[in-house]
Amino acid sequence: MGDPIVDPIIALGITILIFVMVFDSARTVFARILDGVAGLTAELRHAGQHVEGIRSVGDIRARSIDHRLHADASIALDGSLSIDKAAKLMARYRDDASHHLPSCRRCASVSAPITTSIDER
Numbered sequence: 001m002g003d004p005i006v007d008p009i010i011a012l013g014i015t016i017l018i019f020v021m022v023f024d025s026a027r028t029v030f031a032r033i034l035d036g037v038a039g040l041t042a043e044l045r046h047a048g049q050h051v052e053g054i055r056s057v058g059d060i061r062a063r064s065i066d067h068r069l070h071a072d073a074s075i076a077l078d079g080s081l082s083i084d085k086a087a088k089l090m091a092r093y094r095d096d097a098s099h100h101l102p103s104c105r106r107c108a109s110v111s112a113p114i115t116t117s118i119d120e121r
Helices: 006-033 038-049 083-099
Strands: 054-067 068-078 104-114
Touching: 038 054, 038 068, 038 083, 054 083, 068 083, 083 104
Parallel strands: 068 104
Antiparallel strands: 054 068
């Protein structure tokens, strides 16, 4: 029908697209097999910046199981907060983390009070 060189060029282009798709899919599958959650932990740390009253988000442990994220975060709070207010802040953090990462099915948080010493005042 046209130029005889066109068919091999189009076939080569299709072959390259198939290899790119297979490579990208394989990379995603192997990352999930090895619990690759590097970018997700940064997003969980960022979620703590949106909750007023949380001083910092420390240690984060996350694991991807069946397309769902299970995470544990250590949250630093003001030591003068009551237990009720600290629990509300942790609940707000969990809600915000679930909003940032809809795949986050379980986000447990542990609070650590930060107290100011006499020398720092």
